[in-house]
Amino acid sequence: xxxxxxxxxxxxxxxxxxxxxxxxxxxxxxxxxxxxxxxxxxxxxxxxxxxxxxxxxxxxxxxxxxxxxxxxxxxxxxxxxxxxxxxxxxxxxxxxxxxxxxxxxxxxxxxxxxxxxxxxxxxxxxxxxxxxxxxxxxxxxxxxxxxxxxxxxxxxxxxxxxxxxxxxxxxxxxxxxxxxxxxxxxxxxxxxxxxxxxxxxxxxxxxxxxxxxxxxxxxxxxxxxxxxxxxxxxxxxxxxxxxxxxxxxxxxxxxxxxxxxxxxxxxxxxxxxxxxxxxxxxxxxxxxxxxxxxxxxxxxxxxxxxxxxxxxxxxxxxxxxxxxxxxxxxxxxxxxxxxxxxxxxxxxxxxxxxxxxxxxxxxxxxxxxxxxxxxxxxxxxxxxxxxxxxxxxxxxxxxxxxxxxxxxxxxxxxxxxxxxxxxxxxxxxxxxxxxxxxxxxxxxxxxxxxxxxxxxxxxxxxxxxxxxxxxxxxxxxxxxxxxxxxxxxxxxxxxxxxxxxxxxxxxxxxxxxx
Numbered sequence: 001x002x003x004x005x006x007x008x009x010x011x012x013x014x015x016x017x018x019x020x021x022x023x024x025x026x027x028x029x030x031x032x033x034x035x036x037x038x039x040x041x042x043x044x045x046x047x048x049x050x051x052x053x054x055x056x057x058x059x060x061x062x063x064x065x066x067x068x069x070x071x072x073x074x075x076x077x078x079x080x081x082x083x084x085x086x087x088x089x090x091x092x093x094x095x096x097x098x099x100x101x102x103x104x105x106x107x108x109x110x111x112x113x114x115x116x117x118x119x120x121x122x123x124x125x126x127x128x129x130x131x132x133x134x135x136x137x138x139x140x141x142x143x144x145x146x147x148x149x150x151x152x153x154x155x156x157x158x159x160x161x162x163x164x165x166x167x168x169x170x171x172x173x174x175x176x177x178x179x180x181x182x183x184x185x186x187x188x189x190x191x192x193x194x195x196x197x198x199x200x201x202x203x204x205x206x207x208x209x210x211x212x213x214x215x216x217x218x219x220x221x222x223x224x225x226x227x228x229x230x231x232x233x234x235x236x237x238x239x240x241x242x243x244x245x246x247x248x249x250x251x252x253x254x255x256x257x258x259x260x261x262x263x264x265x266x267x268x269x270x271x272x273x274x275x276x277x278x279x280x281x282x283x284x285x286x287x288x289x290x291x292x293x294x295x296x297x298x299x300x301x302x303x304x305x306x307x308x309x310x311x312x313x314x315x316x317x318x319x320x321x322x323x324x325x326x327x328x329x330x331x332x333x334x335x336x337x338x339x340x341x342x343x344x345x346x347x348x349x350x351x352x353x354x355x356x357x358x359x360x361x362x363x364x365x366x367x368x369x370x371x372x373x374x375x376x377x378x379x380x381x382x383x384x385x386x387x388x389x390x391x392x393x394x395x396x397x398x399x400x401x402x403x404x405x406x407x408x409x410x411x412x413x414x415x416x417x418x419x420x421x422x423x424x425x426x427x428x429x430x431x432x433x434x435x436x437x438x439x440x441x442x443x444x445x446x447x448x449x450x451x452x453x454x455x456x457x458x459x460x461x462x463x464x465x466x467x468x469x470x471x472x473x474x475x476x477x478x479x480x481x482x483x484x485x486x487x488x489x490x491x492x493x494x495x496x497x498x499x500x501x502x503x504x505x506x507x508x509x510x511x512x513x514x
Contacts, residue, residue, distance in 0.1 A: 378425075381418065
């Protein structure tokens, strides 16, 4: 594999702390060469954050396909375990991904730079290690949508076509490599793998590394392992609450897909709910609804319990004390989640017009949150079984806040009787939050017009991967990058804010992309 320090490419100041400090949790490996690398999409804004603007070129495409490696890169396939749909897999790891290294961005934050779809590794378990263009474009698109919505996420720097087909059930598909950027790729599964090796020094090194990477202030804590568990629990509580607030369904909340950083990772069989139904499942492999929309908070807690189990040897010398300490954190997760969920819902309902939308209320001391939580749940209940679009309902509710006219909102309901009974309660509470204009403006800042509507995503990916036409993809991407702005063009407003017909939505499925 060639390296390059050509003058027409930026110098990438790689560090390789993961490879340097965590021997035993990776295998050094090289990406497979791509016969005809071609840039499909390049994230100019993210490149600027990383100081990598010069990669948007033919030479950059060769580098981002793995044909050349920047000087200082030390590619490794990371090792991790995982519970997949509840079943234990002791050795998963990066079957088609490579961590090239880390760099410090323009804000001083350390970021991982990794390939996805760069070929077979020792963890591939019989797979080809490659990726198809469509799923890589999906990851790029959904990651940018989540970022614009203010939700912690990994992001894609680029998608590069490789010039060779990959074979899938649908037949040969164009291959691609995605370059993923993350605060780190440490997962619950990373800790599970270290714990399963029965190597306490390795587990200690991983703990110290994770704390230094994400929570350096915890290094001096009396019990660093417990402090990290609490920090990860808090981040995940906030993340899942944000998912629920926009109707996002991850689809594969396995422990190897839960990050220590609190970022959303791995956009495989994910999708956004249109018509409100807590049982919504999009993943073609989730036959029993384990990862349905309403189950996501419970699964997050279950995953955190697996992290706690991995940390038990570091929580206390006495096993019973370790279990007690871990159990307290896990049992406290529902309260932490409810706290963040309530903050999200209060903002969506306009009940924080005079305060910061992200503020979190102490549910144990403030009497108002119980009433607000009931109000939020009752609004969701009005949508149940009515075919109401989740995103449009909250956006239309902002119009009701401003004008008092609920005609547009009622049109979303098959029967608005429950809504009509709920509205006076909400309007009475809204009057305590601020002026009508302030409440409506606050709601419009957090309730998007534009989400990745499933039918529009599929149209964009199909046009790009089958016809080589990126116009639908770029048009959708531009709208997703401004999710709270109402499209001025009436045709765009109709096409990109409306759900698919109910019959189409009912049979819509997403796939893992492998």
